[in-house]
Amino acid sequence: MRFASLGSGSAGNCMVIEQASTRLLLDCGFGVREVVARLEKLSLVPEQITGILVTHEHDDHAKGAFKLAAKYNIPVWLSHGTCIMSERYLPTNAQLKLNEVDSHTGFAIDNIQVTPFPVPHDAREPTQFTFTDGQHKLGVLTDAGSSTPYIEQILSGCDALVLECNHDLTMLEKGPYSYALKMRVGGRLGHLDNQSAAVLLGKLDNSKLKHIIAAHLSAKNNTQAFAKQALSATLNCELDWIGIAEQQSGFDWRSF
Ligand SMILES: [Zn+2]
Ligand SMILES: [Zn+2]
Numbered sequence: 001m002r003f004a005s006l007g008s009g010s011a012g013n014c015m016v017i018e019q020a021s022t023r024l025l026l027d028c029g030f031g032v033r034e035v036v037a038r039l040e041k042l043s044l045v046p047e048q049i050t051g052i053l054v055t056h057e058h059d060d061h062a063k064g065a066f067k068l069a070a071k072y073n074i075p076v077w078l079s080h081g082t083c084i085m086s087e088r089y090l091p092t093n094a095q096l097k098l099n100e101v102d103s104h105t106g107f108a109i110d111n112i113q114v115t116p117f118p119v120p121h122d123a124r125e126p127t128q129f130t131f132t133d134g135q136h137k138l139g140v141l142t143d144a145g146s147s148t149p150y151i152e153q154i155l156s157g158c159d160a161l162v163l164e165c166n167h168d169l170t171m172l173e174k175g176p177y178s179y180a181l182k183m184r185v186g187g188r189l190g191h192l193d194n195q196s197a198a199v200l201l202g203k204l205d206n207s208k209l210k211h212i213i214a215a216h217l218s219a220k221n222n223t224q225a226f227a228k229q230a231l232s233a234t235l236n237c238e239l240d241w242i243g244i245a246e247q248q249s250g251f252d253w254r255s256f
Helices: 032-041 065-072 082-083 149-155 169-174 177-188 194-202 224-235
Strands: 002-007 014-019 024-026 050-055 075-080 098-101 106-107 112-118 127-132 135-139 159-164 211-215 243-244 251-255
Touching: 002 032, 002 065, 002 159, 014 032, 024 112, 032 065, 050 065, 065 075, 075 082, 082 098, 082 224, 112 149, 127 149, 149 194, 159 194, 169 177, 194 224, 211 224, 224 243, 243 251
Parallel strands: 024 050, 050 075, 075 098, 135 159, 159 211, 211 243
Antiparallel strands: 002 014, 002 251, 014 024, 106 112, 112 127, 127 135
């Protein structure tokens, strides 16, 4: 299996997970033209996408998902709550194939087994996912204000992990956001800060971990160096071993 990011952060998120000829997009927070251009950088065209999973209805994850699905006839998987809240994105007169998933029940899309899990975030029914071919596992967690024992159980034993490092607590506190936004971002239903991500990571079985990538970094309240320092301290590894999912360029293919 291999995976890549088309971009990550509050201006748009999108990943691609590939196993043989099955290719899944995880979120699509970019407009259709933009996502097509970003796919091209990974030598992909939309016709090669088997399905789109949408984690929750926020713009930076859902904005382009349904237009892309409609234009290229790609089925979408999402929770019931995300489906209800995504109505404003649905193109009129489009015959969309929407598959509602139970956020506690795994399912298969061709030869990729997908395991959804609910997360604490200020959306209707936010769901994150792990992906496996039966041998290797990729876990993705962004947009989670806090961790839960269930999240830690699900993310244990991953070969590859994409983990939100949204902000540095001090930078958020002293940064330009309004008081209300600081409370939202830093709250239990907001976003995971570097230190909380590091603590979460420390609770996982990391014995198989080959790739760790910090994602959804805030442009105003974090630095790549802070995110790397936090995660590398937990793993006791070189700073450069921690990957970064960048807003503009995401990250290139990684095989696991
Ligand atoms: Zn987000
Ligand atoms: Zn969100």
